[in-house]
Amino acid sequence: MARANEEVEALLQEYADLIAISGGDAFKARAYEKAARAIGGHPADIAKLDAKGLREIPNVGKSIADKVGEYLHTGHVPVIDETRATIPAGVRELIAIPTLGPKKALVLHQELGVSSVDQLLDAIHAERLRDLKGFGEKTEENLLHGISLMQKAGEGRILLSAALDVAEQITGELSAIPGCERCAYAGSLRRMRETIGDIDILVAADDSAPFMEALGSLPQTAETIAHGEKKTSIRTTKGLQVDLRVLPPVSWGAGLQYFTGSKAHNIRTRAIAVRKGLKLSEYGLFHAKSGRRVTSRTEEDIYARLGLPWIPPPLREDRGEIAAGLAGELPDLVAEDDIRGDLHTHTDLTDGLAPLEDMVAAAADRGYAYYAVTDHAPNLYMQRMTDEKMLAQRDRVRALDRTFRGMRLLHGTELNIGPDGDLDWPDEFLAEFDLCVASVHSHFNQSRRDLTRRLIRACENPHVAIIGHPTTRRIGKRPPIDADFDAVFEACAATGTALEINSHPERLDLRDEDILRAREYGVKFAIDSDAHSTTHLPYLRYGVGTAQRGWLTKDDVVNAWPLTRLRRFLRKG
Template sequence: MARANDQVEAMLQEYADLIAIRGGEAFKARAYEKAARAVGGHPQDVATLDAEGLREIPGVGRSVADKILEYLRTGRMTVVDEARAAVPAGVRELIAIPGLGPRKAMVLYEELGITSVDQLLEAVHQERLRDLKGFGERTEDNILHGISLLQKAGEGRILLGAAMDAAEQLVAELSAVRGCIRCTYAGSLRRMRETIGDIDILVAARRPAPFMEALTSLPYVAEVIAHGEKKTSVRTATGLQVDLRVLPPASWGAGLQYFTGSRAHNIRTRELAVRQGLKLSEYGLFDAESGESITSETEESVYERLGLPWIPPALREDRGEIAAGLRGELPDLLEDKDIRGDLHTHTDLTDGLAPLEDMVAAAAARGYAYYAVTDHAPDLSMQRMTSEKILAQRERVRELDGRHRRMRLLHGTELNIGPDGSLDWPDEFLADFDLCVASVHSHFNQSRQDLTHRLIRACENPHVAVIGHPTTRRIGKRPGIDADFDAVFEACARTGTALEINAHPERLDLCDEDILRAKRYGVKFAVNSDAHATTHLPYMRYGVGTARRGWLTADDVINAWPLTRLRRFLAGKAA
């Protein structure tokens, strides 16, 4: 079910990792990394391109294009097979540990003969890594944490974005089956959890058999786990489990409420039903004594009969939503349509994949009222940014301003928060940007005190409007930094600095629990895509979903405001 682009990206990235493991030229590894990212972010399906079309993708030359064509034709890349053969399988297993990296994995193999995660765990516990150059006690702690993340990822959970892509394809396939009255996804995906275990698909139909047959016949289904009259479970070629349930049309609302969950929320609603002499199940709401059906066709009617308003799925986690509903105090949650612009995006001037003009056009096509370009500042030396380059970009941004559906453009930058909290450019230079986002990109292992000071100092800079991806986490790959975030939240509220909800499915940073904490301090938020390609702009939906899980309204989110109010916020920070 994965796009050909995603499969090719994974193969090219693996080749880049294998080059690095074997001590190959760094520039060659970086070239394949760049090509991998470019293919992954390319809007067109690479399976439809010929060699000439592939070479039009930034970073894809003749050699890379030939390898892509070989993969599309045979499902293999000869150079990757050869590189795999030259690297022990155990070393390839080690580089999957978040934060370890190919060079350290090779050192562990060459110096200690470690070829498995279990052997590495044993070596850490025996303190055998501390004598190796570049290793130490903190490295051991990081490795242990990385192994923990790897093991959790191995429990079969996938990122929200990948699960959504798969679920929407399944819903489209099953909706086309004759006799389908309704079809949707449910479970933790409907609640927009950051990772998903199994995908739950619900269908309302009078005859279940055609849908069970349709699911098991899909070309990407590799295994039928269970095949029944009411439920069928399959596993896709990528290892994803899909559970299909076909409900009687009259039970649709009760079934959707029940299978959306969460378990804790459902326990609360069933307890509420019991106190009213009722019984709630996936088939409906019934009188407990007589068994008479009371309601079941819509979720709204089920909640209403329990004395509740309809509770948005994102809130159904037993975090006070039942009590708030009974008091009539559920928030009017942020919606996709509330987002008026994107305040953190990149172009190919730094590490983006598309030129400014393409990014602006794609943003305008989304109907935004405003859009910010925030390429990296010079402290990330690999981006080779200069003041001359950023000022030239500003001129072009001003030329394009208002040309696409009257969308207004903001010229900004993503600053790097240095180890001491300093920023890339002096205040007098920053004063001329419309918007400054500041983010931590390195030195993640500083002390808690230093990391906290670093973030607070950035908040206190009068030109920093937003702290980008505040915890720096990459889900399943890198843990968040160990800072006193309550102190950071307090500083943001005090200084009028917004916190980002980075919508990239690998980040979703801040997460819902941090959002709930930060909101109690009175912090405002910015939901941004951090897009590095035109295909990344739609990630906004995942940021909105995370904001909804954090109980945010449109008033809490600065890029849900009209431009005049946003400009007052930005000007107030700099005042």
């Protein structure tokens, strides 16, 4: 189940949006946004904090702490309920559309009476938005695309991180039941897809009844959809469907292979079985004529009998993995243990939530050999960075270097790639950083030509080592920018600039499809957490899963290299 931190984060963010929609104080809305982020990233469970403990969280003052305490005790905050009641539900629905902010939602409601997505679609098709100041044909295109994204995101799919949280809790509970020989999640979750429709849980046991009963009585379970001897389906309190199948232990390997999928991958493996006079199902690999079981206990046995090595789940998408396996050319995929350091993180000097010392200590606890602090540069004006602040931080980083189990600290920055491809500081200032990450943070709607040139100019800067979250997408919230990424990939390969795989579960940017294309150009990659809190550092597992789906090895990933090799790369020739 979600932590109280996450529920309160969502509540305060909603209140910030409601304030903005109703034309309230922009500073007040911003204060609630900051408090929401601080609570969401706070390492302690806020449900266990008293009023004093709540006020000690950054950006949480007495008024906000009182509201949080009220919500934790009663489940409601009257002022938020009252504000919510003054705004039509449809208008609140509008701000869920990627590319449509609260101010424009308010204009649409006040000027056109639009209070639902359907009414907005009607207004767009009737070209009524074009008479409004700040709206036009490009706005209409963006809104239509945003509505499409929202509708896709609403098709019962949730982020990989949320699904893993639920799956790991449930498998932990079921694994403790007597008689459980094996328990694991399967499906698209095991393949580390960026969003998940439902969760498949498998158990190997001789008696299915205790597991079926246990699933229905878990605290996460809101209702039982179907209950049977071989399969039980429940819906969680968050609306996610979980399907549990109990297999005979002898069928474990075949069942795990079958229910992991993908469908296209399974069609390939079944075709190979047919050519060998065999039949493959979730119960095992059998002789087609006699029906005698050939093997079924492990996935390795199944693949070996088909003439294949074991294929890692993230590769099972029918994207050439069968042919590579038959040819002995499957990649040795990068693993989380291969990552030697994180190259993109933030502190409370800019928009992070934890001080430098806490972030460094948390990184050391993860066993990193090196760790980079990359706070925002001055052109992201809301962060109020100055040369003096950055240089003072550099002194603190240098003083901390080698004090945590020999972990080396790198002082870097996340630069803002401006509309023309310009960066925040002149070259002579950039040259003093250990590394520079450069990212697009604004002007997402430039032309394809301008966006492409903007990214390539950043690649060409001799001090930019990594392009951060390259497509800028936020899953279900903001589409990727429209740039010619093949040209960008070519430029990265030519200039020795790495592309980031941003591990934040709302980003996972680059996508696996982009990684596969960029890899063909010879691009190198950095898998980073983009952590803004100590609790964000473990996000790295999601980026590694995405990298695996993109067929990457540790040689492809610069922060899987020893520090000496990484430093040579950072110097860009």
